Amino acid sequence: MLDDHRRGTIYIEDLEIGMVRSLEKVVTDRDIALFAEISTDHNPVHLDETYAKDTIFHGRIAHGMLTAALISAVIGEQLPGHGTVYLGQSMKFLAPVRPGDTVKAVVKVAGIDLARRRVTLETHCAVGNTVVLKGDALVMAPSRKLD
Template sequence: MLDNMPRGTICIEDIEIGMSRHLVKTVTDRDIELFAEVSTDRNPVHLDEDYAQDTIFAGRIAHGMLTAGLISAVIGEQLPGHGTVYLGQSLRFMAPVRPGDTVRAEVTVTAIDHSKRRVTLETNCAVGKTVVLKGEALVLAPSRKFD
């Protein structure tokens, strides 16, 4: 990974609308193979170049949920960070991610409910200027009141 922001925790008391964090990761063949092993999703469009050439993608692609996992990493490690509980996530896959692509995963705070410690985040992944995934997450943020 490169160009990543510091890891840790931002408590609900310090979160502001518009706050944003990101990470950048190049997706490797090994990432795809490991994801296939862990998830048991061995669809040949991810693993077999000959098979994938005859699909609408005209070549191998990474699992969509591997890309979505980068959003989870930003949320769990940066914003809000350690202690965050995922409550929900919508995802829309816009374009494929291929082995060797560098993905920028970013989350931006769009709403805060301090009374319930809930934070709504716009979630996006892009390869260059191409948005490959977009969605929205709802999380329970950590609080200093519960340390």
């Protein structure tokens, strides 16, 4: 199974079940602040350590959708890559991501419908050995026949 950080396009004609791509990113305070600004989600559990200490998380956490955006980055940049159209995503958030955590987002080809250009992808994010998010995505992959 291929697991690398190449960017670009893998056309649906070249996809294979089991193909994997991933990326790793350290989630910083700046990332969280910028995501709050862009999304307008200023929940203090993300931004205020004093407030967050009294929550079930016992400290600040990153927005779940910030973590999920890393899956989008793998899909849009690597697998299938440029030209991919997102059709749907299911997600379960299993554990928090904290400022300073290194998140690894992993995407794996689980199904290919060549006639409809649909690809089903298994997706997850982990911090170390802890899976923090998992789900499935459905995308429309680019095709050589349309280029």
